[in-house]
């Protein structure tokens with residue numbers, strides 16, 4: 684019998700059990716080096732379809748494919764060994780039927796080895812969530828601002844200003860929880876609404892632009908690292924990678940032009956074999 688390494692990862696039920704407890708630390712990651720670092724500090728790593736915008740330069744997440752999610756999921760899974768890894772199901776891969784959703788979700792799990800999937804959860808999602816969970820696929824839901832619906836919503840604006848929409852967001856979260864989601868992302872809502880959603884469900888709420896009222900927080904990692912000049916208002920920049928990268932590339936270009944790179948330290952030195 685072959686020896687197997689069983690890695691003790693954080694599980695979906697363990698995340699659910701953190702409701703109302705120590706805040707759950709989550710970040711997105713799309714590549715192996717970032718996942719390795721995030722894994723040291725995070726409970727949950729999301730391979731978000733935000734990768735379409737922050738890695739591939741798409742105008743929204745609508746153009747992201749299942750193959751893209753799987754490729755990035757595989758990269759993350761190679762170096763994230765402790766955190767729960769969740770991969771987003773992209774637009775068009777789960778909405779039309781529970782069978783389509785199961786096909787997409789099972790493919791993501793089998794080809795990446797991730798532990799769960801996330802779906803953006805409007806009222807249509809309850810049946811899908813229950814179908815996936817019953818068949819062994821943990822589901823994280825996503826309510827409030829749902830970026831895959833930006834063409835219907837008219838952009839990436841905060842949600843829930845009106846009573847009707849606020850009530851609908853709470854309903855979506857309750858329905859996602861009742862259907863078996865292990866956690867729910869709440870995006871782009873007021874502190875008051877985040878508080879109401881958090882109180883309304885027995886699963887942890889993971890906030891993004893939704894105040895500290897949630898049970899955990901997530902950010903799009905390139906945004907919080909400062910890789911972009913413009914980021915959403917709610918993002919706190921914990922780094923300035925844009926300037927650091929620009930300065931490094933500018934210095935490299937200058938060094939090449941004045942022939943100071945490669946310098947002595949960058950050269951191979953081979954001993955000439957004496958014959």
Ligand code: KIV
Pocket residue numbers: 711729730731732733734771825868891901902903
């Ligand atoms: O795609 C993503 O990165 C997300 C987070 C913003 C929660 O869904």
